[in-house]
Amino acid sequence: MKNPTADLKPYYLSYLLTVCQFGIDAHGRGFELYFQADLVILWPLYSGLAKIMSFQFDPRQYIRTVPDWPVQGVQFRDITTLLEHKLGFRQTIDCYVHRYFEADIDAVVGIDARGFIIGAPIAYELRSSFVPVRKKGKLPGETVCESYELEYGSAEIEMHTDALKPGSKVILVDDLIATGGTMLAAARLIEKLGASIVEVCAIVNLPDLGGSRKLEEAGYKVFSLCEYEGD
Ligand SMILES: O=P(O)(O)OC[C@H]1O[C@H](OP(=O)(O)OP(=O)(O)O)[C@H](O)[C@@H]1O
């Protein structure tokens, strides 16, 4: 087991604080000594529980499906109902934080617009920077641009050229992978800036639309919290 006190992790710390605080008050020993001792004891228990909870969490219970929206034939997987659910939202963010906590991520890149909602809190918890990929025409600085096809339409996205340092480690985040066009275009932007993509991740994957397969064939690791077959 890695010694947790060697490099205190603020995220785990926030979970443990309540327990430890009680211990500190009751015990009356030096803060450092007692606090660190608690971390050593609780670390395997806490990280084990967090993994089990992430494993069991299924966001589909909170996601609303709207048939034939925005066009006939599309089963729209609406994550607003997940975001509205206090615990569901928290568990969603926690799944990514636990997954990437020890990956030394420099930046979370979130895709306009729903990728911002989940990308920003993940970046905050990972203590990394957050970089927005925006629809064309929204960023004021010098940008790199990519065009792509959607399940319903086509679009262009941009990122500031100075948003990522060459060689930096990033995760790419969006709410959903359908045809994969958006993620692939965003991944190309990241690569144009010379950064390296640890994983591309989404809440929802629609595997039958082929996006995750395309991303994997392009060499990216893909992670999603749930899938809907047959879309
Ligand atoms: O895998 P794909 O086929 O590329 O589709 C997935 C993308 O489509 C949706 O965004 P949309 O373009 O509808 O924009 P929005 O977030 O502004 O609603 C979704 O949030 C993803 O970004």
Ligand SMILES: Nc1ncnc2[nH]cnc12
């Ligand atoms: N089926 C779908 N549901 C929600 N967002 C989407 N973006 C592309 N396809 C989608």
